Structures are given as C-alpha cells and as structure tokens.
Amino acid sequence: MRNPVPDLLDRLRRECADADGGEVLATIPELADADPDLFGVALCTIDGTVYGSGDDDHRFTIQSISKPFAYALALADRGRDTVLEHVGVEPSGDSFNEISLEQSGRPRNPMINIGAVTTHSLIGDPKLSLEERDARVLAGLSAFAGRELEVDEAAFESERAEASRNLALAYLVHAQGKLDGEPHDAVDGYTRQCALLVDARDLAVMAMTLAAGGRNPVTGEQVVPTWVCTQVLSVMATCGMYDASGQWMSTVGIPAKSGVAGGLLGALPGQVGIGAFSPRLDEIGNSVRGVRAFEHLSAELGLHLMHAPEVASHVLYGVVEPDADGDGVREVQLQGTMHFAAVDVALRELAALPDDEPIVLDLTRVASATVVGRSLLNEAVERMRADDREVRVTDPDGLLDAR
Ligand code: GLN
Secondary structure (H helix, E strand, O other), X not given: OOOHHHHHHHHHHHHHOOOOOOEOOOOOHHHHOOOOOOOEEEEEEOOOOEEEEEOOOOOEEOHHHHHHHHHHHHHHHHOHHHHHHHOXXXXXXXXXXXXXXXXXXXXXXXXXXXXXXXXXXXXXXXXXXXXXXXHHHHHHHHHHHOOOOEEOHHHHHHHHOOOHHHHHHHHHHHHOOOOOOOHHHHHHHHHHHHOEEEOHHHHHHHHHHHHOOOEOOOOOOEOOOXXXXXXXXXXXXXXXXXXXXXXXXXXXXXXXXXOOOOEEEEEEOOOEEEEEEOOOEOXXXXXXXXXXXXXXXXXXXXXXXXXXXXXXXXXXXXXXOOOOOOXXXXXXXXXXXXXXXXXXXXXXXXXXXXXXXXXXXXEEEEEEEOHHHHHHHHHHHHHHHHOOOOEEEEOOOOOOOOO
16 A cells, blocks of 8 residues: 555645745845745654655754754753743744843743743853853754754854844843853854754654654654653744744644744644745745645644544443343443543543442553553552452553552
C-alpha cells in the first residue's frame, strides 16, 4: 500500500500555494533577497517519522522561532522562578518589536523581542562569556533539531548592523534592573540565535520534541525536562503568534511560533510537530502561506487542541456479570487511555458494586495510563482490598503496582 499521508501533504501544499499575498521582510537586508515563491511543509510524528513536501529542505534563518527554544534552555538552566522574575507570561497584544513591559519592569512574555533578548541572557550559568552562551544556544537548539545547526554569518552581520531597536529594548530592560548582563551582549547573542539556519523538516522535529515532553523522537535524547515543555507550549499557545495569537488559537488551535524569515512551527502535545516555510509575510509578521497551511492541516487532520476527544465515555469495554446462580466472578473490563476523566468513570463503576463480592479488574485493553490514572487505579485496588474484597487484576502490560 502507498501511504496516503505524503499525498495528503502534497495536495494540501498545492491548495495553499495560490495564497500569494504578503511581502518578504525588507528590514533585514540579508532576508530581503529571499525567493518569495519558496514553499515547504513538513510533519514529524511521535515515532520520529518526518513527512515533507515542496521546499521542505530549503534552509532559512530561524529568527523568532528560536524564542521558545531559548526560553526552554533558560528554564532548564536557571529554573522557573528565576526566569519568571525576569520575564512574564502574559500576551502583550503588541507587535513583536514593541516596548512591552509590565508595571514591574518585566517584559510581558518571552515570545516578543523585548522578552526574548532578556531570556537569552538567562541561558546557562550567569558567569558564561558571550561565546560560551552562544555555544550553549547552538548545542541546545541542535539537540532539539537532532542535527548540528549552523549560523548564517551573513544574516547575523546584516541584522547586527541594524540592531538599534533591539538594543533600545535591551537598554530599557537593563534600566529596569531585569536584564542579567550587558545589553550589547544580550542583543549580540540573541541576534546570533536568530541567524541559525533550519529547514521545515528541522522545525517539524524541533516541534515534535516539545510536543513529546522534551524527548527528541529522532535521536531519543531527552533535551529538556518535561515540565519545561509544558511551560513553553503554554506560552506559545497564548503569545506565539504575536497580536494574532487569540485568533490563531481559535482557528488553528495549535501552540505555534512564527519567524520573520517565513518559518512557522506548531507543536500539538503528544501528537505531531509541524514546520512550514514561505517567505511572504502578512502585516503582523506571520508567513501567509504558512498560516494557510496550518489552517488546512488543523481542519483536515482534526488537530485543534480544544477539540474534545471522545474517550471518557468509552472507558468501560464491558462488565461480565456472575450468572444467575451466583457462579463466576464479576469482571470489569477497561479500555483506552487511563487519564483522570477516564479513570473517574471506572472508579464510579467500581464504587457502585456490592461490597462483598470478588471481582476481576481487566486491563488487557488499556492502551496507556497517565501518572494520575495509574495512581487512582492503584488506590482503588488498595481500597477494595482494605474492604476485604477479593480483587484480581489482569494487567499484561504491568501498568499498576497492584497485582
Ligand atoms: N531577528 C528578528 C528581530 O529581532 C526576529 C523577529 C521575528 O522573527 N519576528 O527583529
């Protein structure tokens, strides 16, 4: 059989290719020459399979898409409290290069420039030199991508020569006492971070690493702890698309981040990582075709985060009753994924059973269990046994402690 997914991706890309509005960014000289017709899309699955279509291996500078990954490194290196002291998590409603500070002097979030420059200076040990911090960023983002990334030196120099606005932002944060280090160093390092070269396939793998709780699905490396990814994806969901974040969340429903070179990355927790690239931008600074591709993908593949899955009601595969003479044992058979809502259905079924009769809890059809699901089921078995009920657990995959 020919796998239908690559064909679906090709068709979808063709359908979005007629969106030719928008303009290639003119403010960074090195980016202004990009071929406006380039268009690539890639998708990475939880097992590390990467599907690509069109110009999916064309390299471009990552720009603002580096921000969530730099934020992840800062969180992992300095801890949540320190990072939150310096940068907030509220959507700004402003464009990406605005002066967006809270009353306390803290930049509103790490996805806009003022917050990203501040975040960059929080990566690694406070005593790192500029070069050492650059090296940490390069190694960290490469680990997310699963290959050695490189800096586009020409793009870096070109943007560094035009960095007055980002420098102004950095000085402002410095004046508020919220910048760890020197403004020039922070902007230099941040600009270098933005000049890393990636393609749409890299973006898909980087996104899937975030969506898989920090484990790169291609290399198997645990790049950052899982709690970091929860934090990063939350901020991407509320702030990743600048002042279009609310509209994006309601129409596409995938935590995402865009960059001014035309890249766009989306991470759907536990499911899929998506990368897109097309240089023409809308007035907010998001890739026109990239946005269109995400709208189509989300609708066609049912990827909206807020689309409620129909699992909880199907938790009970069946209940085998003892026969009329009271022979045989009652068997409660569960199926699917044991997360809180699913286990709750099972717990109520168990709690309603007559107290004294023996039961079999059959987990043969259970696909997986969250930490909470597992601990609640363990507790249910313990409680039933404490009530002197005879409980047998059929658990071929060893999900529970209880046997
Ligand atoms: N390097 C760009 C800047 O700092 C990144 C902006 C972006 O991609 N939105 O202005």
